[in-house]
Amino acid sequence: MSALARSLPEAATPAGASEIGGAERPLLEAVGLTKRFGAFTALDDVSIALAAGEFHALLGENGAGKSTLVKCMLGYYHPDEGGVILDGREQTIASPRDARRLGIGMVYQHFTLVPSMTVLENLVMSRSEVPGVIDWRKERRALSDFLQTMPLKVPLDTKVDRLSSGERQKTEILKQLYLGSRILVLDEPTSVLTPDEAREVLGFLRARALETGMSVLLITHKFAEVTAFCDRVTVLRKGAKVGEGKVAALSTADMAGMMIGERELAAVPERVVNAAARESVLFARNLVSGDAGTRGSVAIEALDVRAGEIVGIAGISGNGQTRLVELISGQARPDAGEIRVKGAPYDASRAAAQAMKVRCLPEEPLRNACVGRMSVAENLAFRSFDRGADGAPRRLLDRSFMRREAERLIAAYQVKTQSPSARIETLSGGNVQRAVLARELSGETDLLVAANPCFGLDFGAVADIRAQILKARNEGAAVLLVSEDLDEIVALSDRIAVMFEGRIVFECAGGEKADTREIGAHMAGHAAAETGGTH
Numbered sequence: 190m191s192a193l194a195r196s197l198p199e200a201a202t203p204a205g206a207s208e209i210g211g212a213e214r215p216l217l218e219a220v221g222l223t224k225r226f227g228a229f230t231a232l233d234d235v236s237i238a239l240a241a242g243e244f245h246a247l248l249g250e251n252g253a254g255k256s257t258l259v260k261c262m263l264g265y266y267h268p269d270e271g272g273v274i275l276d277g278r279e280q281t282i283a284s285p286r287d288a289r290r291l292g293i294g295m296v297y298q299h300f301t302l303v304p305s306m307t308v309l310e311n312l313v314m315s316r317s318e319v320p321g322v323i324d325w326r327k328e329r330r331a332l333s334d335f336l337q338t339m340p341l342k343v344p345l346d347t348k349v350d351r352l353s354s355g356e357r358q359k360t361e362i363l364k365q366l367y368l369g370s371r372i373l374v375l376d377e378p379t380s381v382l383t384p385d386e387a388r389e390v391l392g393f394l395r396a397r398a399l400e401t402g403m404s405v406l407l408i409t410h411k412f413a414e415v416t417a418f419c420d421r422v423t424v425l426r427k428g429a430k431v432g433e434g435k436v437a438a439l440s441t442a443d444m445a446g447m448m449i450g451e452r453e454l455a456a457v458p459e460r461v462v463n464a465a466a467r468e469s470v471l472f473a474r475n476l477v478s479g480d481a482g483t484r485g486s487v488a489i490e491a492l493d494v495r496a497g498e499i500v501g502i503a504g505i506s507g508n509g510q511t512r513l514v515e516l517i518s519g520q521a522r523p524d525a526g527e528i529r530v531k532g533a534p535y536d537a538s539r540a541a542a543q544a545m546k547v548r549c550l551p552e553e554p555l556r557n558a559c560v561g562r563m564s565v566a567e568n569l570a571f572r573s574f575d576r577g578a579d580g581a582p583r584r585l586l587d588r589s590f591m592r593r594e595a596e597r598l599i600a601a602y603q604v605k606t607q608s609p610s611a612r613i614e615t616l617s618g619g620n621v622q623r624a625v626l627a628r629e630l631s632g633e634t635d636l637l638v639a640a641n642p643c644f645g646l647d648f649g650a651v652a653d654i655r656a657q658i659l660k661a662r663n664e665g666a667a668v669l670l671v672s673e674d675l676d677e678i679v680a681l682s683d684r685i686a687v688m689f690e691g692r693i694v695f696e697c698a699g700g701e702k703a704d705t706r707e708i709g710a711h712m713a714g715h716a717a718a719e720t721g722g723t724h
């Protein structure tokens with residue numbers, strides 16, 4: 190008898206299923222899923238049951254196996270053992286197409302919509318059966334009627350590349366509802382949303398689940414979302430299930446304890462008052478990129494970051510922060526203006542970054558700061574492979590030095606990888622982030638530019654990375670921190686600048702003195718007229 194068959198009778202009536210959704214048996218069950226990559230077991234005999242109408246959280250540290258579990262449930266991976274039972278029947282889900290046919294849908298962290306098509310076109314084309322000749326008027330009417338019934342609003346005739354991140358995320362969710370998903374898996378859906386949007390989206394899905402019997406499985410690193418919206422929780426650690434239960438019966442500390450076991454969190458260093466804090470390190474004047482007012486453009490009159498301080502750039506995504514980081518990291522060139530580092534002109538080339546000790550942790554590090562098919566060790570050596578231990582240029586690669594360095598950084602920054610020679614693209618998202626930060630902070634740093642450094646990280650990793658950034662600051666580095674997470678900006682920054690439509694529209698002190706309501710109003714552009722712009 191297979192593991193799946195053995196577990197059927199017991200798993201068919203999980204505790205809580207009938208109380209939550211009124212169902213006799215779970216809507217969906219994954220039973221005994223095991224997934225190996227070579228000799229490494231990413232998922233070890235994991236079972237999870239989703240009742241109809243329930244909102245279920247999936248928690249675990251970076252690399253715990255959350256994505257692997259849902260990818261097995263959605264047919265992206267074929268588990269080595271175990272299977273999926275839907276409505277009491279074992280199903281073979283060989284591909285995402287099978288999952289869609291069965292009503293299992295997923296909203297990913299990255300967007301899957303086609304940017305050059307409208308919302309209407311995207312939704313219609315996402316159906317598995319699209320007629321050869323599309324009657325757009327009819328489709329438009331049907332979709333309008335469907336959207337009328339939804340509290341989430343998106344503009345049907347707008348091209349996706351003109352939507353805000355929040356609107357795109359809502360479109361991804363509406364797409365799944367339009368496709369008739371009965372089981373909806375959400376991978377950190379609120380990371381691109383403002384706090385108000387996050388509450389709106391999760392509140393809507395919660396109500397919808399109760400109303401229609403849809404099951405929602407939410408992958409998240411935010412305990413506040415679990416306690417506010419979820420009925421039950423399953424916790425993974427190192428590929429195994431280490432806990433489950435009703436959210437109402439668990440404290441945040443209980444859930445955190447299940448996630449990390451006995452391990453201690455990194456202590457956040459005290460903020461030292463730095464004698465060197467007067468010296469200007471980053472100096473930008475009249476920096477222009479793109480046409481004024483267009484999405485993502487930059488028009489900054491003045492931005493200074495001094496040694497030993499963290500300047501946080503707050504703003505809703507799409508207001509020029511990404512471009513600003515690209516200009517400093519050399520991924521884009523300014524149309525006008527100047528950037529100086531420690532008084533000297535800075536052209537953001539690799540040589541200049543090396544000489545002037547400028548380090549950068551960009552957004553989406555796997556795409557923007559790594560070569561996915563190269564090993565962790567090679568990616569860790571990008572800054573240093575052509576230098577000897579003494580920093581002098583070298584011609585021949587010293588592979589054994591690279592490996593030793595990689596092992597040192599992997600240990601120091603607790604990067605979870607099977608080995609230094611594993612392809613970096615096989616690491617979980619959070620561990621790619623740690624690896625890039627390890628590389629960027631491994632030498633002397635005068636200027637550190639960090640864009641959303643804790644995006645997608647578990648709370649333990651957030652504590653580590655924040656501690657590293659504060660340590661760099663305390664040691665005299667100037668830090669430009671760009672983040673969509675206002676709490677993070679407030680907690681880490683000495684000074685805060687708010688970007689809106691490419692300009693810096695407001696500045697204030699960070700830490701406890703910061704007034705988040707006032708900052709929020711400037712982020713939304715509401716306060717710009719009243720205050721007359723830049724302070």
Ligand SMILES: Nc1ncnc2c1ncn2[C@@H]1O[C@H](COP(=O)(O)OP(=O)(O)OP(=O)(O)O)[C@@H](O)[C@H]1O
Nearest residue numbers: 226231251252253254255256257615616617618619
């Ligand atoms: N294709 C692959 N090849 C080799 N190892 C892999 C592959 N995919 C995942 N892994 C490994 O499996 C483990 C679990 O990864 P997974 O992406 O499921 O973690 P996660 O809990 O979703 O993490 P995160 O919160 O960082 O997204 C990690 O150690 C990862 O390196």
